[in-house]
Amino acid sequence: MARLNPVFVCASCGGETLKWQGQCPLCGEWNSLAERHAPRGRTGPAAAAVSLVPGAALGGGERLGSGQSELDRVLGGGVVPGSVILLGGDPGIGKSTLLLQVAAHVAAARPVVYASGEESVAQVGLRAARLGLGAEGLGVVAETDCQSILALAAARQAALLIVDSIQTLQSSAMPAGAGAVTQLRECTAELVRFAKQGSAAVIIVGHVTKEGAIAGPKLLEHLVDTVLYFESEAGSRYRIVRATKNRFGAVNELGFFAMTGTGLKEVKNPAAIFLARAPQPAAGSIVTVTRDGGRPLLIELQALVDRMRFGAPRRIAQGLDANRVAMLLAVINRHAGLALQEHDVFVNVVGGIQIAETAWDLPVVLALASSLKDAALPAHLVAFGELGLTGEVRPVPWGDERLREAQAQGFKVALVPRDNAPRKAPSGMVVHAVGTVAEALAAAFTRAPPG
Ligand code: TYD
Ligand code: MG
Numbered sequence: 001m002a003r004l005n006p007v008f009v010c011a012s013c014g015g016e017t018l019k020w021q022g023q024c025p026l027c028g029e030w031n032s033l034a035e036r037h038a039p040r041g042r043t044g045p046a047a048a049a050v051s052l053v054p055g056a057a058l059g060g061g062e063r064l065g066s067g068q069s070e071l072d073r074v075l076g077g078g079v080v081p082g083s084v085i086l087l088g089g090d091p092g093i094g095k096s097t098l099l100l101q102v103a104a105h106v107a108a109a110r111p112v113v114y115a116s117g118e119e120s121v122a123q124v125g126l127r128a129a130r131l132g133l134g135a136e137g138l139g140v141v142a143e144t145d146c147q148s149i150l151a152l153a154a155a156r157q158a159a160l161l162i163v164d165s166i167q168t169l170q171s172s173a174m175p176a177g178a179g180a181v182t183q184l185r186e187c188t189a190e191l192v193r194f195a196k197q198g199s200a201a202v203i204i205v206g207h208v209t210k211e212g213a214i215a216g217p218k219l220l221e222h223l224v225d226t227v228l229y230f231e232s233e234a235g236s237r238y239r240i241v242r243a244t245k246n247r248f249g250a251v252n253e254l255g256f257f258a259m260t261g262t263g264l265k266e267v268k269n270p271a272a273i274f275l276a277r278a279p280q281p282a283a284g285s286i287v288t289v290t291r292d293g294g295r296p297l298l299i300e301l302q303a304l305v306d307r308m309r310f311g312a313p314r315r316i317a318q319g320l321d322a323n324r325v326a327m328l329l330a331v332i333n334r335h336a337g338l339a340l341q342e343h344d345v346f347v348n349v350v351g352g353i354q355i356a357e358t359a360w361d362l363p364v365v366l367a368l369a370s371s372l373k374d375a376a377l378p379a380h381l382v383a384f385g386e387l388g389l390t391g392e393v394r395p396v397p398w399g400d401e402r403l404r405e406a407q408a409q410g411f412k413v414a415l416v417p418r419d420n421a422p423r424k425a426p427s428g429m430v431v432h433a434v435g436t437v438a439e440a441l442a443a444a445f446t447r448a449p450p451g
Contacts, residue, residue, distance in 0.1 A: 008033040011179020014219045032179065061199060064160060067105025070256055070266040071098070073294075074228060074241050076249015079106075079160065081199040083248060084192050086166075086220055088206045089230030094239055095205050098230070098257070098264050099162050100128060102203070107138035110159035113152055117144040117168025131263040146171045146187045150194050158200050163191065165205035166220070181219065188223050221245060233352030238273055239264065240353070242293075254293030272298050272409050274351030281379040284371030287411065288363035288384050289402035290355050296398070296405035298382070300350040301360060303367035305343045313341065319349025320360060328387060332365055335391025336438045338372060358386035359396040362415065365437060366444050377444055380412035385420070391437045395419035403431065415440055 008017050010033055015026035017033065024032050063078030072078045079085065089095050096119070103114045112135075116124055121142050128134055139156055143149050146169050153161040163169065167180075169187040188204065195202045206220060208229075221227050227245040232238060241255035256267035267273060275287065275298050284303045289296050308314075317325045325347050332338040347364055349355055362385035370377050384402055386394040396402075399420030406414060407426035414431045421433035434440040 006035050009036045009182050011182050014181045014185045034175070034179070034182070036174075036182075064106055064110070064201060066102045068098070068102065068255075068257075068264075068266055070268070071102065071241060074243050074249075074253045074255040075226065076243075076246055076253075079201045079203075080225070080248045081159065081201055082195050083226060084195045084202045084204065084224040085226040085228060086204050086206050086224045087228045087230060088208050090208055090232075093230050093232055094257070094259055094264055095230055096124075096164055097127070097131070097259075099164060099203060099205065100124065100133060101131065101263055103138055103160065103162055104128065104131075104133035104135050106160045107135035109137075111137045111139070111156045112160045112162070113139045113141065113149070113156055113158040114162045114164070115141050115143050115149045115152075116164045117142070118165060133263075144168050144170050146190050147173070150190065153194070153200060154198070161191075161194070161200050161202045163202065163204045165207055167207050185219055185223070188220050192223055236352070238267065238270075250294070252292070252294055254295075271296055271405050274299050274353060275409070281376035283374045283376045284367055286363045286367045286370065286377050287382050287406075288360050289382060289406050290357060290359060290384075291398045291402060292355055292357045296402050297353075298406065298409055298411075299353060299355065299360075301363050301367050302348045302350060303364065303371045304346040304348075305340060305368055305371040306346075308342050308344050314344040314346075316345070317347045319353060320347065320355050320364070324358075324361070325364065327389075328361055328365055329368075331387050331389060331391055332368065332437060335436065336365075336369075336441050338369055338441075340368070340372065343372070357396070358394075359384040359402075361385060361387040362393060362417075362437075362440055366415070366440065369441055369445065373445065375445060378413060380410070381415065381444070382406040382411040382413070383415035383440075383444070385415070385417040385434075385440070387437055393417045393434050393436060393440060403429070415443060 008020050010024040012029035012032045013027035015024060017025055020033055023030050061081050063080055065078050066072050087095055103112045106112050121140050124140050141152060166184060166188060170183055171186045171190060174183055174186050191202050225247040229242050229244060231240045237259045239257040239259060243251045256270035257264040258267050285300060287298055287300050290299050315322055315326050329340050363383045366383055384396060386396050388394050395417045400422055403414055403422060403426055407429045412429060414429060416431060416433055418433040418435045421431060425431040432443045434443055
């Protein structure tokens with residue numbers, strides 16, 4: 001047995017120090033340090049290394065399909081055996097529903113343990129019955145003790161262990177009265193150890209705090225392999241799964257689901273789900289094609305420009321970076337003669353989605369000009385392009401793909417950067433290629449919409 005060396009763990013931030021202090025040196029919380037024993041100076045047998053040569057069989061096996069291709073694409077092709085996935089999201093968004101669907105799918109072929117600390121077995125059973133789910137290999141347990149859950153998963157040789165949720169878990173390795181954060185971290189570490197020692201994959205549900213991070217301090221995110229967030233706009237039936245960390249795949253993919261009366265259904269072609277425009281074109285509104293999230297999405301942007309009443313002009317942006325909007329205002333002031341210094345400016349991405357790419361520069365400027373002039377843009381117009389500080393319209397990646405998707409959704413006119421102009425426009429579509437912001441504004445507001 002290795003000798004134990006005390007360390008002091010902060011119940012507030014989970015940080016460790018070697019000596020006791022009244023105040024945690026990391027987060028500044030008072031009286032939050034509690035003693036925990038860690039093994040010291042172990043001189044056990046040396047660890048064994050495995051030579052890594054191309055084609056070596058290192059175990060691990062194939063990825064598990066979750067039964068939801070939208071989830072698999074976000075994960076980078078399915079669940080990696082031995083990996084730990086943290087799924088975060090607001091209460092009621094559908095985390096338990098999604099994971100029950102995944103559990104039942106995987107359980108058709110491999111043993112699965114679904115441990116719920118929030119619902120009774122009867123409640124989980126009711127939901128499963130409502131969704132028409134069930135499989136011999138799916139073991140459901142209502143349990144909050146981490147060690148008991150791990151023992152059960154080991155006994156059933158589970159290929160997948162689902163823990164709903166990490167906030168309800170307790171580790172008996174921790175002294176009674178250990179702070180919530182310490183428990184959270186210890187339980188997560190035990191689940192990670194379990195996954196890495198065997199080949200079971202573990203999916204952990206984590207509640208999101210008001211600040212939007214999983215379980216307050218980001219201390220769980222670095223322990224796990226993959227962090228997924230389940231998001232939705234209030235009142236919408238659509239759900240988006242986004243990876244913010246993934247050791248086994250890209251992080252920019254989005255997965256789309258719709259909540260229905262019988263569980264979550266994949267949305268395989270989400271291009272237009274955020275498009276719900278008024279039948280009459282309105283001033284300040286424009287549609288753009290974003291490719292943030294791995295595939296083209298048509299999104300409506302809205303701008304409202306209003307004469308400032310008092311004080312400093314306001315610049316408010318929902319769903320996109322307000323600093324970039326401020327930069328665009330300077331560009332159109334200097335290079336297109338649109339002065340908005342004495343106006344409040346509001347920009348909004350409809351559907352509550354966040355856009356983090358520069359292709360919306362041009363459509364935002366067009367929406368601002370449309371609101372300022374109180375002149376609606378043609379309903380069948382779509383635009384994308386980046387703006388430079390000298391007023392030039394710069395190309396963006398995936399130009400052809402964006403145009404094809406817009407055409408598929410029935411848009412007839414596109415305003416695009418000159419360097420994105422296709423050799424041949426998609427059939428039934430007129431493509432205007434522009435080189436400067438002034439040209440773009442002239443094209444959008446002086447050309448009669450083609451009939
Ligand atoms: P749930 O999976 O319990 O959310 P979470 O685990 O993230 O807290 O989802 C609960 C919501 O989903 C609840 O408001 C009811 C709704 N729902 C449906 O609309 N259809 C369904 O088939 C199911 C099971 C739930
Ligand atoms: Mg739940």
